Amino acid sequence: MAENYDVIIIGSGPGGYVAAVRAAQLGLKTAIVEREHLGGICLNWGCIPTKALLRSAEILDHSNHLKDYGLVLEGKVSADVKAVVARSRGVSARLNTGVGFLMKKNKVDVIWGEAKITKPGEILVSKSTKPVVEPQHPVPKNVKGEGTYTAKHIIVATGARPRALPGIEPDGKLIWTYFEALKPDFLPKSLLVMGSGAIGIEFASFYRSMGVDVTVVEVMPTIMPVEDAEISGIARKQLEKRGLKIFTKAKVTKVDKAANSITAHVETEDGKVQQIVADRMISAVGVQGNIENLGLEALGVKTDRGCVVIDGYGKTNVPGIYAIGDVAGPPMLAHKAEHEGVVCIEKIAGLPNVHPTDKSKVPGCTYCHPQVASVGLTEARAKELGRDIRVGRFSFVANGKAIALGEDQGLCKVIFDKKTGELLGAHMVGAEVTELIQGFVVAMNLETTEEELMHTIFPHPTVSETMKEAVLDAYGRVLNA
Template identity: 95%
Template sequence: MAENYDVIIIGSGPGGYVAAVRAGQLGLKTAIVEREHLGGICLNWGCIPTKALLRSAEILDHSNHLKDYGLILEGKVSADLKAVVGRSRGVSARLNGGVGFLMKKNKVDVIWGEAKITKPGEIVVSKSSKPVVEPQHPLPKNIKSQEGTYTAKHIIIATGARPRALPGIEPDGKLIWTYFEALKPDVLPKSLIVMGSGAIGIEFASFYRSMGVDVTVVEVLPTIMPVEDAEVTAIARKQLEKRGMKIFTSAKVAKVEKGAGSITAHVETADGKIQQITADRMISAVGVQGNIENLGLETLGVKTDRGCVVIDGYGKTNVPGIYAIGDVAGPPMLAHKAEHEGVVCVEKLAGLPNVHPTDKGKVPGCTYCQPQVASVGLTEAKAKELGRDIRVGRFSFAANGKAIALGEDQGLCKVIFDKKTGELLGAHMVGAEVTELIQGFVVAMNLETTEEELMHTIFPHPTVSESMKEAVLDAYGRVLNA
């Protein structure tokens, strides 16, 4: 006889495990099905380990410019690739074990295997075809049998996404990498082509450039980091190129030729010319696609669109009792969006009052390259496209005392307000630690804060955050320090 639950979640990435924790907190009998590794791609192969790599790269960059800070170190600091990668994997392993602890703490059963929804309210779990990845920590003691039938009133799909491949330029794990191989290189390539300049592509480009690799980025759209404000990305591009990175925009990799230990990309530029670029390795970073296959969705009639499950603001699909959250439910494909969707979904299905649907317009985005880029809300171009009458404020880090003291004065804070109402429509930042600052604008937008309230908020001095207030003041002709 099938074991029955209130909620079964398929996938233990940020969306899945957070949804499971919240369900456990609400007293719902909960199980989570995982086929490969607790924590999903984000914890094991994405957000966390890449930030560990980028931290090593940041320290290396600073150490090679000690004279700028009046410091002297005899000899040049170099990187031990094996140790850098080992530290990254250790950080991931530590958090992997933490997810197992959270499942146990919140009385969530972990079912190891691959799930298929056979009908609303029922899943069949078969033995996983994938090995457990790097089990530095023992699996939770509350593991259930791999195979079997389980039932639940509510089934949440949180299966995440995987790298998208372009026809004819498919990753092979040797010469053409995805982020999986890029995270654990056996040797450091001397040269690298990065195809795609979204967050994943630019972060890896930044890391490998810091490690001394000759990096070329190819982007099909007119600007790098295309979802970001063009003014911000122009500053980021200038700084990346100053670090020695080569960047082609409005260009595409038309085809590739593989050699014994190198790859040649035929890059077609906007004028139709072809330029051949040879490098040791290429990273394919042309986006991701939802893991919707082999779940039984077609048979059940669950609606999908462009490789993702279609949901409402509460994670509901068109089939009662079946929900989806996170990357598998579409963009923005970000861990924090997945976590929020998981909480909203569980609280709604549990019947809690006053549960607000996820507002994708208030989901911040962060890119952890050097310099960092962070944003929330509408870009200036998008606000104009929507016909909004706007005020725009800007403040350069070159006029911010803390940024100057840090030696990182190349940055910008930009804000966009509705001219009639004072509503904050968007905020965009590039520079030192802006990924830690953007939450201030996110909070302001969630609280429906106006320009007047922001201008009367006291920011501590000296901090880079002062540039946020100055940008607001600038939008209304009241800037004080520029």
């Protein structure tokens, strides 16, 4: 007889495991199915290990500019790539173990294997075809295995995987995805990065800090195309100042492979093609949802462009089947997945006043050097929507803390509705802006106007003061510029 649950979640990434914890907190009998590693891509191959790599890169960058801070170090600091990678994998393993602890603490059953929804309310779990590739990421103890399980509510949280362009498919040796880029056996002398979204730019920034000759090719007019054009322009100048070569309005049309290098044929806006030779190439042209082999098509679950279609509460068109996170479409971000998971569970549990996920208030962060962070409408998008706007800016060059840090190249930009004072968007580039953007996210969630922000006391000296000054600038009241 099949074991029955209130909720079964397929996938243990940030969306899946957070949903499981919330379900358990609300008294729902809960199980989570995983085929490869607790914590999903984010903890094991995405958000967390890349930030560990970028931290090593940041320290290396600072060490190479010690004289700027009045410090002297005999000899040159160099990178031990194996040690850098080992630290990153260790950080990942620690959090992987932490998810296992959370499941045990909250009495969530872990079912190990590959799940297929055979009918609404029922899943069949078969043996996982994904091998355990790292000893620090073992299959947890005391997990359930193959069999049939039932639940009134089934949540698909299977995440996404790297997208591949036809004819330029990653091969794991010469053309990497983020999997190989996270665990290089050696540092290539030269690297071509195809795509300048968050993944591409973060790896481009990391490898440049490691001393690699990096070239970025982006088909759109600006790097980090989802960001405000003014912000991405500042970021581009700083990245190029660090030695990155960047081609925009360009595309890789063909890749020739040699024994230990690639030659990329790059077509520019004018139709000309130039050949770029590099030791390795990273394909960072986006990700696609893991919707295959789950039984969704047979059940009639609606999908669109490789993702499951849901409403603001995670419901699909088939009763009892839900989806959250990357598999449910953009923005494909861990914190969006977590929020969707909580909203979905609270709606299932019948809690009052559960608000649907508002994707317009999901912040985005890119952890390159300089960092980029944003929430809400860009200036261009606000104008496209016909909004009458006020725009405020404040440069880090006039911020005392940024100057003291030696990080005075940055900008805070805010966009308000001119009639109502509603904060429509905020965009930042510079030191630690990924830690600052939440202030604007809170303001937007509270429907804060310019008046409340102008009357908020920001601590001095902090980089956060640029946030208030940008607001003041939008209304002709800037104090320090």
